[in-house]
Structures are given as C-alpha cells and as structure tokens.
Amino acid sequence: MPSFFKEYFDRVTAITTIALIGVGLMSIYSATFDTHAASSFYRQVIWTAIGFTAMLITMVVPLRMIQRTAYVMFFSSLTLLLLVLVMGKVVYGSKSWLGVGGMGIQPSEFVKVTTILALASYLSKSNINVANLKDLIKASGFVALPCVLIMLQPDFGTALTFVGMLIPILYWAGASNFMIVIIIAPAFVAGAAIIGTTAFLIVLVLLAVALYMVREDRFFATLMFGFNTMIGVFVQVVYEKLPMYQQKRITTFLDPNNDPLGAGYNVIQAKVAIGSGGLLGKGFLHGTQTQLNFIPKQWTDFIFCVPGEEFGFVGALVVFGLFAVLLFHGVKLASTAKNKFGSLVAIGVTALLTFHVLVNIGMTMGLMPVIGIPLPFLSYGGSSLCSYMIMAGLLMNVYANRKEY
Amino acid sequence: MIGEEFGSPKRKFVIQLVLSCGFLILIGRLYQLQYIYGEQYGRQSEENSIRTVVKVPVRGYIYDRNGRLLVDNRPSYTVMLTPIDFNTKSLPLLAQILQMPEEMVVDKINRGKKYSQFTPTRIKRDIDFRILSLLEEHKDKLGGIEVEMESKRYYPTSARMSHLLGYAKEISDWQLDKLGDYYQPGDIVGSAGIEAKYEQFLRGDKGFDYISQNAKGQIIGTFNNGKNDVPPKDGLDMHLALDVRVQALAESLLTGKRGAVVAIDPSTGGIIAMASKPDYDLSNFSGVTPSEVWKDLTTDEGMPLFNRATLTRYPPGSTFKMLLAIAGLEDGLIDENYRIQCRGAFPFGNRVFKDLHVHGSTNVIESIQRSCNVFYYGLMLKVGFDEWTKYGREFGFGKSTKVDILEENSGLLPSTEYFDRRYGKGKWTQGYLVSLGIGQGEVGVTPMQMAVYAAMLANKGHYHQPHAVDYIYNKWTKKTDSVAYDRHDVQISEKTWGIVREGMRRVVMEPGGTGGIVRIAGIQAAGKTGTAQNPHGRDHAWFIGFAPFDNPKIAICVLVENGGFGAVAAGPIASMCMEQYIYGELIRFKKKAPPIAQTPNDQLVE
Structure with a gap:
C-alpha cells in the first residue's frame, strides 16, 4: 500500500501547497483580525475548503478527459469573461451596482487554468510543430484571445501573466531560440527606450549578440534587428511628445519611488515593513506596519509583507523555499512525464506560478513595477486561491499519470 | 522529428537556470532589505511619520x-x-x-x-453652539479632539x-x-x-x-x-423628473390616509410625483437620529418607512378591464359592435358573480365607461387564461418595473403554471378565472406598475422604464450625463387603442361614466376607477388616468387603502394632481374656469 501511495500520490506538491496556504491564512489573519475586514479570514477559510475539493477532483479526473474537454472549457470560460465585460458596461438605470459586492467570482483567474489546458492540448497534437512559424502564431492565438478580453476590463497586470506563461510553454514545446528572442525582444526594447538612450543602446547591443548566437537566417535576423530598433525609436519619440503628467505616470509605473505618496506609497511602506522585520521578525501579530494598516489592503497583493515583517529573513526564506521546491518539482515533472499533454500542462502551471511569484514578491520588495497580481496560495481572494489549487491538482494528476504515454 | 526539441534536457536546464536566477535575485534583495538596511527600516517603521x-x-x-x-x-x-x-x-x-x-x-x-x-x-x-463653546473652553484638557x-x-x-x-x-x-x-x-x-x-x-x-x-x-x-x-x-x-408642486399636492391630499400616488410623464417614463403615506420627516436623519425617533418609525402601525408606491400589492380591480378588452379586441374575439345583455349577475357553475348595476345592452366602450362586470366575466372565459397572462406581462405586470428606487415588489400575475403549482394540476377550475376578469382574486399590482400601465394606455403602448432621475450634472466635466433607461413597444393596433381609450375618456367626460368626479376644466381627461375587494375591511380604492386625452402629458395612479369606491376616494386626488401639473396651479379654486373642450367622438369609428 505505501508503495502504491508513493507511486500515484504527489506528496511534494501536496505538502508545499498546503504549507503555503497555511502561511497565507496566518498572514491574512494577522493583517485583518483587528480591522473592519476581519471577516476576510473566515471567507478565505471557506474558500480553502472549496479549493481543496476542486483540487482533489482535478487530481483524480482522467487526464485524457481533461485533454479532450480542454477547448470546451477554454471557450466557456471566455464566454464568462465576455459576460463580465458586457455586464460591467451597464452602468446606471437598469442595473443596481450595490448588489454586486461581496463574494463575486473573477473569471479571469479561471481563464488562466483553461488557457494552459487549451494551449497544452493544441501543442500536444502530433501534427503541430511550433518550430513552424504558422503553428507558433496559432498557438499564440490561444493566449491573445483572453489577453485582449482582460485588457478591455481593463486589467493590464493579469493580461501580462498570460504572456509570462506563453513563452516558457512555447520554448518547452520546441520553438526555436530565435523565435523566443524575437517574441521577448520588443518588450525589453520599449522599456529600455523609455528609461533612456543609454539603456536603449545597451539592449540593442545585447539583442544583436543574442541574434548572432541563435544563428538563424541572416537576412531575417537583420530585418528583426531593424524592426526592434524602429520600435525603440518610435517609443522614444512618442514618449517625448507625451504631456508631463503622462510621462510621470509611466516612470512611476517603472519606478514607484518617484511618487512616494501616490503609487509609490504602498511600495515604500512595504519595503519598510519587510526591512524592519530584520533577521527573525517581530513575531506573529506583532508587526507594527501590518497591525497599524500602513499598507492599504495588504492582505491581497502585498501579503508577502506580513511574513516578511513578522517572521523576518528566516520566515521569508521558508516561503521562498516552499515555492522553490514546488516550482523545481514542476519542471522535473514536466521532463519526466511521458505524456506530451501532461508535460505541457506541468510546464504551463509551473511557468504561470513562477511568473506570479517572481513578479509579486519582486514588486513587494520594490524590484518590479506594481501590476497588481496576487501571490499564489497566500493572497486573499477566493477565485485566485481556487484556480491555484486547481493548478496544484493538475500537477498531482500529471504526477499520477507520468508513466503513461 | 517533432519530438527532437520538445522538453529536451538542454531546455530543461535553461528553465531551471532562469528559475534559479529569479530566486537568487529575490533572496539577494531580501538580504539587502532585512540584513543590510534592517536597522534603518526598523527605525523608520517606529517613526512612520506621515x-x-x-x-x-x-x-x-x-x-x-x-x-x-x-x-x-x-x-x-x-x-x-x-x-x-x-x-x-x-x-x-x-x-x-x-x-x-x-x-x-x-x-x-x-x-x-x-x-x-x-x-x-x-x-x-x-x-x-453650546457644546462647541464648551469644547473650546476645555481645549487644553482635551488633546486629540477637534x-x-x-x-x-x-x-x-x-x-x-x-x-x-x-x-x-x-x-x-x-x-x-x-x-x-x-x-x-x-x-x-x-x-x-x-x-x-x-x-x-x-x-x-x-x-x-x-x-x-x-x-x-x-x-x-x-x-x-x-x-x-x-x-x-x-x-x-x-x-x-419630479415636479415638486405636484408632489407636495399629492402628499397633502393623502394626509390622514394610507395610500400612494404615482404620476409619470408618458413620453419619457420620468416620475412626476411619487407619494406614499404615512411617511416620515427626512430631516430627522440629516444629523443625529435620536433613537426614540427611530423606534417610533419602526413600531408605528401605519408603517411610515414602508414605501407603498412600490411595495404594496393589491388586486387592481376594475382598472384591469382595459387589459382584458385589449386582449379580446386584438385576438379578434370581439369588436366594437359586440354586445352583451347585462342583467346584473353572471351565473357560472354553481356560483353567481355579481355586478353593481344592471347595465342592459352593453358594448365594449360602454363596458369601460360604466364598469360593467358581466361583460368581463364572459370575456375572460372567451380570451382564456394564457392570453390574459400574456397581455398582462406585456404591460409590465408580475415583474419589477426596475424603477431607480431600490425596494420594489414585483406583484403577482398568475398564470396556468402558477395555479398548477399552487393548487395542483386540474384542481382549480375556470371559476377562478372569472373574478380575475375584473381584476379581483389572486392578482396583485403595485401603484408603480399601475402608473406605468396608465402611461402605456396614454402613449399607446410605449413602455418606458419608470425613473426618478432624469439626468446627472457632472460639475467636473461641466456636462450632463443622461441616464439610459429601457424602453420597448407593445404591438397593438391603432383601432384597439381607439376603442379602449375612448372608453376611458367616457369614464371621465361623458354622463354615465364612473369617473365624472375627475373632470378638469378645459382639458379632456381619461381614466378608470377600480375597487380592490378587501376581505379584512373596507375596500381599497384605485384610480388610473391620464390627460390631456389627445396629447397626454401626465399619467397617474392613485391608491387609497380602505378608501371604498375608487371614484370617490382616489378620483379627486388624481384630478387635482393632473390639473396642477398641466396648468402649473389649481385653477378650480379660481373664479373663472374655462369651458370644457369639445372633442369629436368619431375618431374611433371607421
């Protein structure tokens, strides 16, 4: 019996997930128990129970069935997204907005899961080869659809997470290095162009080196280099022409320290919270920053401040460790899974989680722009918790089926 | 050949490398914040100074x-x-x-x-001011007070x-x-x-x-x-859309009664007046609400906090006859020449359904004018339950009007399914329908729904979502944001409108009409009285109407609980409110009244 258990039950995912949720619940409790949002903790407990059920179901559903229904789930979740968009537009008159509050669901969180599944299902077909430009573009379409709908909400940060997930999946599925460079490059070029000419030139040099190293068709490479240069110049020209306040908005986004009481306020307070935690932290429920609510709504996107402040360097390392174990395990699972679909699902889930973890903790510590995405398993929010638990369930499912072709 | 690069060890290594770099950067930053600058941030957190x-x-x-x-x-x-x-x-x-x-x-x-x-x-x-000066006097002892x-x-x-x-x-x-x-x-x-x-x-x-x-x-x-x-x-x-003078008049006319007045602009659905009595004084809530005031309001048996205009639900009585007439005319079951003999009662099964008078030979226009029940007992059986329900729905009964005032009762418009559910299939008889034909029995409407119904009779079938707010003025953009409201049209022939509306005009304007009391000097008005039977006491009085007849500017519904006959209790209130709105004042109390305008009767006859 124990060997059967070991063979089919993914203990690593199960233990790290549960431990992370535990840290999350403690943090939410600490951040809210003495405020008007005290009910958040109990709601999150209920959501945990719901998420747990969802995780167990996801774990035992036959993987082939998930693969076969992936498109259906994908498109129905998109319909839900569309519905939100349409309903959200009805402003006054016929719809009452007061009733909307409370325990709503956020379809965009679930679309993350269905997009991974649809993409994995598409890429695992035997006649699809992402080394082929046409297939690569089609595959990207699976991400473009939800991205556009979410951008319209408008929720830029969430839309970005889809791109963060797409690139590793394409890479894993065999897209050429050249293609990956081409996809990533414009974002870096545009960002650098805004920061300044020097940064722009450095990125261009790096791009040239990268293009040389991946060694594809030289003509096409030169064309792409020229294209990126143009993007950079264009962005710089447009940026210069923007009114001051809009320029300020962009620089504040890239570096929140520019606006200490507006957008930068949270980041500065978050850094103070984490920094003041020191080596061992101030103790559970004793973080002054946390308890005095210096960080508005920190139980959502800025939840990492709580373990950072109350449990210090050691506590934060434990959280990092749990995430690291889970994510490296995900990569390993992707490479051991014999089943192509399972492998792609594992890498997709891992990529999405990685993007969230790095960007969320990065923004809490002032390393990344604040784009408002949750920290998986820790942040308050029913829809996001459930969708991450479903993702954990998917990893466990892939584990159980890893030896099947 | 596809599998070559898929998940190759090299690619696995690159991904692991990126992952490792990410975590190393985070750990480095954490070390910097908590270990190197830890003390500095610690101090800052103690004197967080903004x-x-x-x-x-x-x-x-x-x-x-x-x-x-x-x-x-x-x-x-x-x-x-x-x-x-x-x-x-x-x-x-x-x-x-x-x-x-x-x-x-x-x-x-x-x-x-x-x-x-x-x-x-x-x-x-x-x-x-007394407390203000006391606080000022003891300022030095009261730190933190402003x-x-x-x-x-x-x-x-x-x-x-x-x-x-x-x-x-x-x-x-x-x-x-x-x-x-x-x-x-x-x-x-x-x-x-x-x-x-x-x-x-x-x-x-x-x-x-x-x-x-x-x-x-x-x-x-x-x-x-x-x-x-x-x-x-x-x-x-x-x-x-409110006209505060009509509102004030409606409130004063309802004083001492229990009831509601809702007046609507038939061309827009804008609420001209919405009164519900008993009511309460809003200024009690503007500062501090003393708990005894609150207690009085919640325990008063007149329920002043209860908005009768949108929440109370009574059978519509005879005001529902136009609905049934429209259904009969539209479905081709009757026409303007169809006549019945009213002998003052309608035997059906082993029951006899009564009428107030013996109306004799009656056509559809006269049946509205004189409110003949027998005409409608029979017509209801002809039209049938499902058609009646269908037309009821078209006029907005049995569902919320979505008026922009939060609390609302959606009323009750029974249907075959409803009776099947309530009594069981086959356990209710056609006898149940007969009283529905004159708007009695198991049917409930709110004054708001009735006002919308009156407006639709006035504007010939245009449904406008009733609303209080006409537009919102945005001080920042210096623009008005108009508010969008639902509207839809009910398809009913011009001929049917002519017949039914002529009946309503005669109710007010012609001898023998039940609502002569509503007449307004110088204006052709139309309407219908109704009395909702009340098993617990005196009947409730309804009146719905609109004016002027040819170009309606106001449609109104008046409900007086335990008021008795609709014409007597509710009619005068409606009459004065319409007069106030159209003339901008009550001319009936001035000496010289203009003569009643003449409208030819021939407009419906082809």
Whole structure:
C-alpha cells in the first residue's frame, strides 16, 4: 500500500501547497483580525475548503478527459469573461451596482487554468510543430484571445501573466531560440527606450549578440534587428511628445519611488515593513506596519509583507523555499512525464506560478513595477486561491499519470 | 522529428537556470532589505511619520424638473477624536460635555481604532453652539479632539418626498462590511431611495491631506507644503423628473390616509410625483437620529418607512378591464359592435358573480365607461387564461418595473403554471378565472406598475422604464450625463387603442361614466376607477388616468387603502394632481374656469 501511495500520490506538491496556504491564512489573519475586514479570514477559510475539493477532483479526473474537454472549457470560460465585460458596461438605470459586492467570482483567474489546458492540448497534437512559424502564431492565438478580453476590463497586470506563461510553454514545446528572442525582444526594447538612450543602446547591443548566437537566417535576423530598433525609436519619440503628467505616470509605473505618496506609497511602506522585520521578525501579530494598516489592503497583493515583517529573513526564506521546491518539482515533472499533454500542462502551471511569484514578491520588495497580481496560495481572494489549487491538482494528476504515454 | 526539441534536457536546464536566477535575485534583495538596511527600516517603521487626514466631499444636490432645489447641504459641526492623541483620563469630561454616556464614547473610539489609531474618527455629529463653546473652553484638557465643519442634508421645500429621496445616514457595521473599501466608520452613506441608488454619484470622492508628525504622533505641519494633497471631489447633482408642486399636492391630499400616488410623464417614463403615506420627516436623519425617533418609525402601525408606491400589492380591480378588452379586441374575439345583455349577475357553475348595476345592452366602450362586470366575466372565459397572462406581462405586470428606487415588489400575475403549482394540476377550475376578469382574486399590482400601465394606455403602448432621475450634472466635466433607461413597444393596433381609450375618456367626460368626479376644466381627461375587494375591511380604492386625452402629458395612479369606491376616494386626488401639473396651479379654486373642450367622438369609428 505505501508503495502504491508513493507511486500515484504527489506528496511534494501536496505538502508545499498546503504549507503555503497555511502561511497565507496566518498572514491574512494577522493583517485583518483587528480591522473592519476581519471577516476576510473566515471567507478565505471557506474558500480553502472549496479549493481543496476542486483540487482533489482535478487530481483524480482522467487526464485524457481533461485533454479532450480542454477547448470546451477554454471557450466557456471566455464566454464568462465576455459576460463580465458586457455586464460591467451597464452602468446606471437598469442595473443596481450595490448588489454586486461581496463574494463575486473573477473569471479571469479561471481563464488562466483553461488557457494552459487549451494551449497544452493544441501543442500536444502530433501534427503541430511550433518550430513552424504558422503553428507558433496559432498557438499564440490561444493566449491573445483572453489577453485582449482582460485588457478591455481593463486589467493590464493579469493580461501580462498570460504572456509570462506563453513563452516558457512555447520554448518547452520546441520553438526555436530565435523565435523566443524575437517574441521577448520588443518588450525589453520599449522599456529600455523609455528609461533612456543609454539603456536603449545597451539592449540593442545585447539583442544583436543574442541574434548572432541563435544563428538563424541572416537576412531575417537583420530585418528583426531593424524592426526592434524602429520600435525603440518610435517609443522614444512618442514618449517625448507625451504631456508631463503622462510621462510621470509611466516612470512611476517603472519606478514607484518617484511618487512616494501616490503609487509609490504602498511600495515604500512595504519595503519598510519587510526591512524592519530584520533577521527573525517581530513575531506573529506583532508587526507594527501590518497591525497599524500602513499598507492599504495588504492582505491581497502585498501579503508577502506580513511574513516578511513578522517572521523576518528566516520566515521569508521558508516561503521562498516552499515555492522553490514546488516550482523545481514542476519542471522535473514536466521532463519526466511521458505524456506530451501532461508535460505541457506541468510546464504551463509551473511557468504561470513562477511568473506570479517572481513578479509579486519582486514588486513587494520594490524590484518590479506594481501590476497588481496576487501571490499564489497566500493572497486573499477566493477565485485566485481556487484556480491555484486547481493548478496544484493538475500537477498531482500529471504526477499520477507520468508513466503513461 | 517533432519530438527532437520538445522538453529536451538542454531546455530543461535553461528553465531551471532562469528559475534559479529569479530566486537568487529575490533572496539577494531580501538580504539587502532585512540584513543590510534592517536597522534603518526598523527605525523608520517606529517613526512612520506621515499621517493622512481625510477630507469629506460635499454630497451632490438634488433638483426637480424645473430646477428647484430639493436637497441642500447646510454646515454642521462634528466632534472628531484621534485615538492615539486622546488621554482616556479626560473621558468623563468629554462624555459630560457631549451629553453622551461614557460607554458610547468608548464604543465610538474603539470603532475608529479598528480603522487606524492615527486617523481622526467621528464621535458626535451636528453639535450645537453650546457644546462647541464648551469644547473650546476645555481645549487644553482635551488633546486629540477637534471640531470639523461638515455638511448635513437640508430640505428646503414643503414636500416631504421621504420614500423617493430616501435618507443618507451614518454607515452601519453591516454596510461597512458590504460596501467595502471606500468607507470608514462614521461616514455618511445613502441608505434608501435615490440617496442609496445613486450613492456612487452623490457621494463624490474623498480627498486626502498629508501631515508630517514626529515619533510621538504630534503634528509638525503639512507634508511637502501640501503638494501631495488630494482635494476632495464633490458629489454630482441629480436632476429629477419630479415636479415638486405636484408632489407636495399629492402628499397633502393623502394626509390622514394610507395610500400612494404615482404620476409619470408618458413620453419619457420620468416620475412626476411619487407619494406614499404615512411617511416620515427626512430631516430627522440629516444629523443625529435620536433613537426614540427611530423606534417610533419602526413600531408605528401605519408603517411610515414602508414605501407603498412600490411595495404594496393589491388586486387592481376594475382598472384591469382595459387589459382584458385589449386582449379580446386584438385576438379578434370581439369588436366594437359586440354586445352583451347585462342583467346584473353572471351565473357560472354553481356560483353567481355579481355586478353593481344592471347595465342592459352593453358594448365594449360602454363596458369601460360604466364598469360593467358581466361583460368581463364572459370575456375572460372567451380570451382564456394564457392570453390574459400574456397581455398582462406585456404591460409590465408580475415583474419589477426596475424603477431607480431600490425596494420594489414585483406583484403577482398568475398564470396556468402558477395555479398548477399552487393548487395542483386540474384542481382549480375556470371559476377562478372569472373574478380575475375584473381584476379581483389572486392578482396583485403595485401603484408603480399601475402608473406605468396608465402611461402605456396614454402613449399607446410605449413602455418606458419608470425613473426618478432624469439626468446627472457632472460639475467636473461641466456636462450632463443622461441616464439610459429601457424602453420597448407593445404591438397593438391603432383601432384597439381607439376603442379602449375612448372608453376611458367616457369614464371621465361623458354622463354615465364612473369617473365624472375627475373632470378638469378645459382639458379632456381619461381614466378608470377600480375597487380592490378587501376581505379584512373596507375596500381599497384605485384610480388610473391620464390627460390631456389627445396629447397626454401626465399619467397617474392613485391608491387609497380602505378608501371604498375608487371614484370617490382616489378620483379627486388624481384630478387635482393632473390639473396642477398641466396648468402649473389649481385653477378650480379660481373664479373663472374655462369651458370644457369639445372633442369629436368619431375618431374611433371607421
């Protein structure tokens, strides 16, 4: 019996997930128990129970069935997204907005899961080869659809997470290095162009080196280099022409320290919270920053401040460790899974989680722009918790089926 | 060949490398923040030195259709307390000055503390000048206490408009939980009527002042010369379709009664008047609401807080006859020449359904004019239940009107399925239908639905979602935001309208009509009386109508509970309200009245 258990039950995912949720619940409790949002903790407990059920179901559903229904789930979740968009537009008159509050669901969180599944299902077909430009573009379409709908909400940060997930999946599925460079490059070029000419030139040099190293068709490479240069110049020209306040908005986004009481306020307070935690932290429920609510709504996107402040360097390392174990395990699972679909699902889930973890903790510590995405398993929010638990369930499912072709 | 690169060891390595780099950067940053700068941040967290002071915006004003100010704001003084600066030894003194029990003050302080120790919280609103001067006198002993000027609602007109406007009051704990992040304990929030429905627009946006303070929490001055301060944005103004003079008249005519008046502009669905009696005085809610006032309101058996205009539900009585007539005419079951003999009773099965009079030979126009029941008992059986229900739905019965006042009863429009569910399939008989034909029995409508019905009879089938707010004036863009409302048309032939509306005109304008009492000098009006049978006491009186006949400007519904006959109790109220609206004054009390206009009767006959 124990060997059967070991063979089919993914203990690593199960233990790290549960431990992370535990840290999350403690943090939410600490951040809210003495405020008007005290009910958040109990709601999150209920959501945990719901998420747990969802995780167990996801774990035992036959993987082939998930693969076969992936498109259906994908498109129905998109319909839900569309519905939100349409309903959200009805402003006054016929719809009452007061009733909307409370325990709503956020379809965009679930679309993350269905997009991974649809993409994995598409890429695992035997006649699809992402080394082929046409297939690569089609595959990207699976991400473009939800991205556009979410951008319209408008929720830029969430839309970005889809791109963060797409690139590793394409890479894993065999897209050429050249293609990956081409996809990533414009974002870096545009960002650098805004920061300044020097940064722009450095990125261009790096791009040239990268293009040389991946060694594809030289003509096409030169064309792409020229294209990126143009993007950079264009962005710089447009940026210069923007009114001051809009320029300020962009620089504040890239570096929140520019606006200490507006957008930068949270980041500065978050850094103070984490920094003041020191080596061992101030103790559970004793973080002054946390308890005095210096960080508005920190139980959502800025939840990492709580373990950072109350449990210090050691506590934060434990959280990092749990995430690291889970994510490296995900990569390993992707490479051991014999089943192509399972492998792609594992890498997709891992990529999405990685993007969230790095960007969320990065923004809490002032390393990344604040784009408002949750920290998986820790942040308050029913829809996001459930969708991450479903993702954990998917990893466990892939584990159980890893030896099947 | 596809599998070559798929998940190759090289690719696995690259991914692991990226992952490792990511974590190393995070660990490096963590080390930098907590280990290298840890002490510095520790100090900073102890003397976190910027405090936020919330600036409350002025709530939006509300105007009527002629631009008369209905809801104004007046200055009022509020006592604020910053928990961390307050010395609890001064608690008895403070309680004594404010004339509040000590526990209540402590309770308020604790509520504020939950939000923030450093933010001032409201202890008492709307204090009078005596308290203000006492606070000033003991200023040195009362650290952390400030008096802030805020505003409170003031109602400059004589109309009460209790249920329509609703009140804005201090936020309760459950509202705080439900409405979320914008609000703080002590904030004012719209909690009924328009104040609640349009809360988002009326409230405005809070502003913030940033103030520097030292480690002890004492204020040093403004932060960065106030450059970072965000000024509050005042709320937007609501312009209603209401005519406050009609409203005031309707309220005064209902005084001492229980009932409701709803008047609607048939061309837009805008609410001209919405009165419900008994009502309450909104100014009781503008400052501090004494608990005895609240207790009186909630325990009064007249239920003054209950909005009869949208919540009360009674059978429509004879006012429903037009609906059935339309169904019969449209389905081709009867025409204008169809006649029955009314002998004052209608035997059906082993029951006899009564009429008030013996009407003799009656056609459809006369059946409306004289309110002949027998005509409709028979017609109901001809038309059948399902058709009747279908037309009822078209006129908006049995569902909410989506009026922009939050509480609403959707009424009851029975259907075959409903009776099957309630009594079981085959366990109810056609006899149940007969009384529905004259709007009695198991059918319920609200005055709001009836006003919409009257408006549709006036404008020949255009359904407009009834609404109080006509447009919102945005002070910031200097533009008016018009509010979009649903509308749809009911397809009914011009001929049918001609017949039914002629019947309604004769009710008021011709001898033998049941509503002659409604006549207005110089105007052709139309209408229908109704009496809802009440098993518990005196019948309820209905009147619906519109005027002028050819170009209706106002449609109205009047309900007087236990009023007896519709014509007597409800008719005069409707008549005066329509007159007030059309003439802008009550001409009937002036000496010279213009003669009644003549309208040819031939418009319906082909």
